Structure formats: C-alpha cells, structure tokens
Amino acid sequence: MKDLRGYIQKLSEFPGELLTATSEVSANLEVTRVIYKLEQENRKPAVLFTKVDEQQMPVLTNLLATRKRMALALNCTENDLNEVYRTKEKKHIKPELIASGPVQEVIYKGEEVDLQALPVVTHNTADSGPYITAGIMTVRDPETGIRNAGIYRLMLDGKSQMGIHLSETSHAYYIYRKYCERNEHMPVAITIGMHPAAYIG
Structure with missing residues (x-):
C-alpha cells in the first residue's frame, strides 16, 4: 500500500x-x-x-x-x-527531495486555476463556506530551509483563493511571520489524498 x-x-x-x-x-x-x-x-x-x-x-x-x-x-x-x-x-525519516513526481502530472497556472472545480465540502450549516479539512500544507522556513507540514482547515473563497486560520502556536504561523518581516509572500504546497499514514504522522 x-x-x-x-x-x-x-x-x-x-x-x-x-x-x-x-x-x-x-x-x-x-x-x-x-x-x-x-x-x-x-x-x-x-x-x-x-x-x-x-x-x-x-x-x-x-x-x-x-x-x-x-x-x-x-x-x-x-x-x-x-x-x-x-x-x-x-524514528524520523529524512525526506528525499526529487525534481518531479506523479503529483505534478497535471499543472494549472494563472487563470487556469479553478479551485471551485474541486468537490469541496460544506460540513455544517454554521460554516462560513466549504472547507478542505484534510489538506496537508507544506511551507519552508526562509532562514533555515527546513520544511514544515501540518493539517489546516482551508476555506474556499472563490475561483483561486482560500482562507486559512494560522494559530499563533503553529509552526506555519512562526514561519509565516518570518516572510512578513521580509515583506515576501510565503509559498505553500497543499496536498490532498495522501496515504493515511501521512495524516496520522
């Protein structure tokens, strides 16, 4: 598996x-x-x-x-x-960085991006909108180069935008603050549909 x-x-x-x-x-x-x-x-x-x-x-x-x-x-x-x-x-396993993989077989850029084409679920009547609840977001620390991955609720907000709540206690928030101090956007990768062991981890 x-x-x-x-x-x-x-x-x-x-x-x-x-x-x-x-x-x-x-x-x-x-x-x-x-x-x-x-x-x-x-x-x-x-x-x-x-x-x-x-x-x-x-x-x-x-x-x-x-x-x-x-x-x-x-x-x-x-x-x-x-x-x-x-x-x-x-027993942490050091990640192996590769140039490409199956996850990159289909790539949309710019105006091609349409997040609304994904079947994003509205879970509860009081929710502000549909959320991706099992996306693993990966970011990279701009100073150390170390990557961090975590599960965050991502609210769909139109064709090419999502909202996220970054708790002040999360590593992603800590990394995000570093990008803010540099006046730079923080690149992110959000992966959906990974092996369940990745979510447990």
Whole structure:
C-alpha cells in the first residue's frame, strides 16, 4: 500500500470498512449528513462518494474513524497500534527531495486555476463556506530551509483563493511571520489524498 489507492483497495477486502456511494450527493451538507446518519446507526465505515455535484473527482471521508483502519494504515494489528505509532514517531525519516513526481502530472497556472472545480465540502450549516479539512500544507522556513507540514482547515473563497486560520502556536504561523518581516509572500504546497499514514504522522 504505497498510496491512497492501494489503501482503498486493501479496505475493500474487509467487510464493513469501506462503503462506496454511487448515488449523486451535494457537497453542500449532504456528504456530512450521510456520515451523521451512519453514526446514528453505530456504523463508522470509510465512505467513498463517487459522484459529488457532477464533479470528476471523488470524495473520501471518515477514513481514520476506527482503530482498525489506523492499524491498516500503519501496517500493524490493532493491539500493536500504540506501540507501532510511538516507535515510528521516534524514528524520523529524512525526506528525499526529487525534481518531479506523479503529483505534478497535471499543472494549472494563472487563470487556469479553478479551485471551485474541486468537490469541496460544506460540513455544517454554521460554516462560513466549504472547507478542505484534510489538506496537508507544506511551507519552508526562509532562514533555515527546513520544511514544515501540518493539517489546516482551508476555506474556499472563490475561483483561486482560500482562507486559512494560522494559530499563533503553529509552526506555519512562526514561519509565516518570518516572510512578513521580509515583506515576501510565503509559498505553500497543499496536498490532498495522501496515504493515511501521512495524516496520522
């Protein structure tokens, strides 16, 4: 299971762990309503929505709602989950930088960018808008060159803009302040659909 597709395939081998919804749903509250109804029935499957507002991209949610799925992501048993996680947490792996990869097969720039073409979900009625809730944002410290990755809620704000709340206690905020002091924009990369072990990490 090197990627999310492999993980989804693995989940399909375990009854009740993956539900594929083929009926069209709206990204506006319907996706989360399905999850809410399942929880009322004491069911917690990962759910793959294949048709969301006629978009070409599916939506996967509830991915890490059980210990079993977290254990599968870390390639261990439920009984060993805590120990395996603690061991992996202490053994940092230095990232390998490469010039290009599959994530860069399709690139949009300038006016080509249309974030509204993504099936971004509105989760709750009181939300200000649709949010990407499982995007991993990576930034680079302008002084040290060290990269930092974290999960942030990203609110869709039109065709080519998103809003983000950077807590003052987050590393990304600390790095952002350095860019502000230099009067420079902070480049970011936001990755959606990574292997679930990356989200656990």
